[in-house]
Structures are given as structure tokens and as C-alpha cells.
Amino acid sequence: DGGITQSPKYLFRKEGQNVTLSCEQNLNHDAMYWYRQDPGQGLRLIYYSQIVNDFQKGDIAEGYSVSREKKESFPLTVTSAQKNPTAFYLCASSARTETGNTIYFGEGSWLTVV
Amino acid sequence: KQEVTQIPAALSVPEGENLVLNCSFTDSAIYNLQWFRQDPGKGLTSLLLIQSSQREQTSGRLNASLDKSSGRSTLYIAASQPGDSATYLCAVRGNQGGKLIFGQGTELSVKP
Numbered sequence: 001d002g003g004i005t006q007s008p009k010y011l012f013r014k015e016g017q018n019v020t021l022s023c024e025q026n027l028n029h030d031a032m033y034w035y036r037q038d039p040g041q042g043l044r045l046i047y048y049s050q051i052v053n054d055f056q057k058g059d060i061a062e063g064y065s066v067s068r069e070k071k072e073s074f075p076l077t078v079t080s081a082q083k084n085p086t087a088f089y090l091c092a093s094s095a096r097t098e099t100g101n102t103i104y105f106g107e108g109s110w111l112t113v114v
Numbered sequence: 115k116q117e118v119t120q121i122p123a124a125l126s127v128p129e130g131e132n133l134v135l136n137c138s139f140t141d142s143a144i145y146n147l148q149w150f151r152q153d154p155g156k157g158l159t160s161l162l163l164i165q166s167s168q169r170e171q172t173s174g175r176l177n178a179s180l181d182k183s184s185g186r187s188t189l190y191i192a193a194s195q196p197g198d199s200a201t202y203l204c205a206v207r208g209n210q211g212g213k214l215i216f217g218q219g220t221e222l223s224v225k226p
Contacts, residue, residue, distance in 0.1 A: 004157075033213070042118070042203060042216035043158075058213060090157055103148065103214060105157035 003027065004106035006091050011111050013078070013085065021076045021109045023091035032074035033092040033103070036060060043090060049074055078111060086113050116141045118206055120217035127194055128225050135189040135220045137204035142182045145207045148214070149178050149189050152201045161202075162189070194224045 004025045013019045025032065031050045035043040045058030049068040063082025068074055074093075078085045088110055094103040117140045127133050137147070146165050150158040162171045162178040164187070170179040177190040187204055201221045205214040 006157075035216075040123075040218070042120075042218040043205075043214075044216075045213050048213060088155075092158075102160055102163055104160065105150075107157045108155070110155075 004091055004093055004104055006089075006106035006109050009107070009109060011109060012114050013111060014114060016080045018077055018079050019111065021078070021089055021091075021111070023074045023076065023106060025072050025074075025091075025093045025104075025106075027093055027095070027104065028071070029093035029095045029104075030071070031094045032068070033094075034058075034064070034066065034074070034076045035090045035092065037088045037090060037108075046076065046089075085111055087111060116144075116206060116208060116215045118204060118215050118217040120202075120204060120220050122220060123218065124221040124223070126223040126225060129194060129196060131194050131224075132190070132192050133194055133222075135191070135202050135222070137187040137189070137217055139185045139187075139206050139215075141208070142185050143208065144182065145209050145212065147178075147180055147187050147204060147206045149176075149187075150203045150205065152203060152219070154201075158203065191222075194222075196224050196226050198222060199224050 007022045033048040034046040044060050047066040049055035065077045090108045091106040092103050119138050121136050148163045149161045152158045164171050164180045175192040180187045201219040203219040205216045
């Protein structure tokens with residue numbers, strides 16, 4: 001089945017550690033996105049990529065890094081510089097179509113700082 | 115800067131009621147607007163997408179309308195069911211390929 005796979009589902013990070021969240025899609029979509037969701041809040045864009053080997057900062061990129069070496073993969077690294085990383089992280093992808101770029105989401109990853 | 119607001123933040127209704135969820139945005143220059151459903155601890159599922167040139171879209175018991183000039187969209191759910199209980203989010207896109215700006219969502223509870 002086509003879709004977006006995020007792993008791990010749950011991740012615990014110690015203070016000062018970097019962690020990487022995986023996102024893989026087999027939808028052949030050009031664009032991929034990372035969002036952060038805090039309890040009772042909407043989604044905030046961290047980074048997005050519209051094509052392989054290119055990505056742009058979103059609204060809250062500080063303390064995060066990404067890479068886009070392959071079309072199907074867009075990993076997110078939460079660095080120690082991110083002071084409040086505990087949140088729900090969502091990866092998404094979309095295709096450029098005449099119907100307007102419907103976006104598809106993965107199931108999310110919970111990151112907790114311990 | 116585009117801002118998206120959803121009211122109410124939470125809504126509880128008895129089963130069978132028709133209901134309306136509201137979404138407003140500050141910049142009317144949008145490319146499209148999308149409604150999503152999110153179950154607790156899960157990702158988002160796209161429900162309806164309305165292009166800027168369209169006035170409404172329908173899927174089953176769901177109907178979404180768009181009034182760009184007033185910066186408003188509504189999601190109408192007919193004959194609500196307990197399975198409709200979830201958080202509903204709207205998001206607007208400013209241009210083709212641009213980023214989505216999300217509202218905070220409306221948490222809907224449909225009581226049997």
C-alpha cells in the first residue's frame with residue numbers, strides 16, 4: 001500500500017542528545033514536510049522540501065535539521081539546540097497536481113525529553 | 115502574515131445532530147483550503163480540498179464551503195455519529211506549492 005511511514009512512534013531523548021526521526025514515502029511525491037504539534041495546538045511547519053537536494057526553513061526551524069538525499073526520504077534531526085523538543089512530530093508529502101496539492105500525513109512520532 | 119482561527123475549540127453534540135465547524139483566515143489571497151480530521155495520537159486525514167475558485171465541496175455527509183472575500187470556510191457535518199468524534203483542522207495554502215497554515219482545530223465529541 002502507498003503511504004508515509006514514520007519511525008519510531010515513541011522516542012525518548014536525554015538532555016543534550018541529538019535524535020533523528022525517520023520519514024519514508026512511496027507515493028512518488030516531490031514535496032515533503034515536517035510539522036510539530038503541541039497539545040491543543042495546530043501544526044507548525046519546521047522544514048519543507050519541494051525537490052531532492054533542496055529544502056527550506058519553515059516557521060520554527062531553529063534547533064532542527066533535515067536532509068533530502070532521496071525523493072522518498074526526509075529525515076528530521078532534533079538537535080540539542082532545540083530547548084523544548086517534547087512534542088508530536090508529523091511528516092507529510094504532496095504532489096503538484098491540477099487539483100491542488102492534496103497533502104498526506106504519516107502517523108506521527110512522539111518525542112519526549114527525559 | 116496569514117493567520118487561521120477555528121471556533122469553537124471544542125464542541126459536544128448528541129448523535130444525529132447536524133453541525134457546523136468554522137474556520138477564518140486573515141489573508142484572502144489563498145490558493146486553496148483543506149479540511150482534515152485527526153484522531154487522538156494519530157496523523158491527519160484529508161477530508162475535503164477547496165480550490166480558491168470553488169465555493170464548496172461535498173463528500174458523503176460532509177460539505178465544506180469557502181467564502182474568500184470574507185475569509186471564512188465552514189465544514190458542515192450532517193447526521194453526526196459517534197465515529198465522527200475527532201479533532202477537525204482547517205489549513206490554507208497561499209500559492210501553488212506553498213506551505214499550509216493550520217488553525218488550532220475544533221475537538222468534536224458526538225455522544226451516543
